[in-house]
Amino acid sequence: MMLVELTSVPTASLPIAALKAHLRLGSGFENDDAHDTDLETYLRAALAAIEARTGKILIEREFRWELHEWRDQVRQPLPLAPVNAIVSVTRFGVATPPEEVARTRYALASDLQRPTLYATGAALPRVPLGGRIEIVLMAGFGPEWTDLPADLGQAVMLLAAHFYEYRIGGDARDTSLPQGVAALIERYRTVRLFMGGRT
Structure with missing residues (x-):
């Protein structure tokens, strides 16, 4: 069995401005395209991590x-x-x-x-x-960020912020999720027995 992603999440669907506000970034970053690219990277990494943990596709x-x-x-x-x-x-x-x-x-x-x-x-x-x-x-839950359930959206935001805060000097061996993120996604996790069979 092989699963291939044919389309990717459009940049326009990512809440880059909301992540800036969440991080309380100071003035001067509003028009910083390079900084936006970094924030986009953290958001995509957070999406991928939560999709891998839950088996749910967040953005369609x-x-x-x-x-x-x-x-x-x-x-x-x-x-x-x-x-x-x-x-x-x-x-x-x-x-x-x-x-x-x-x-x-x-x-x-x-x-x-x-x-x-x-x-x-x-x-x-x-x-x-x-x-x-x-x-x-x-x-996926839908093509837009606003289509996500609120708790999953918050989990992505928290994890992206975590990646941002620990972008320098983090322990690369630590693959655990922050406790708040793990709590938010817990109800979406699926116990996968025999590819989702009747058991």
Whole structure:
């Protein structure tokens, strides 16, 4: 299985001005593009860290997931949440051209913890022998920063500020989250058993 991010978070969707206010940066930074670039880096790092800890995609973007067999012939748990749309499902054979699966053959069961792709008929389309299935999907709470739940948005802001404050002299071996950030994201963390199965 391989998961690839096809689009990235636009800079315009990042709360750089809000992070400046949170950090209480003094005058003179308002038009400092180099400083904005640094703050953007800390925000992206905080987003990535919280997404990795929770399994939730915060700002909406497109992903491609490749798999070589279905976990279940009727339903397939997806590796990300929340999933807003299935863009396409395509079958790739060893010696045959790609075949896009008709949308009438599958549907999305939305769920904040374990979204699934499920068959609308008897089974999901067969995976070609030696081939693969590619699923392109849109995942995230929404395209704008304001689409995030307030507690997740605050967690990102706190973690970005932490990265900023400890940008010099921090212990590179310390991968733990600040206690306040960990508390804010705790309810979003998913215990992943067998790719989000029924257990």
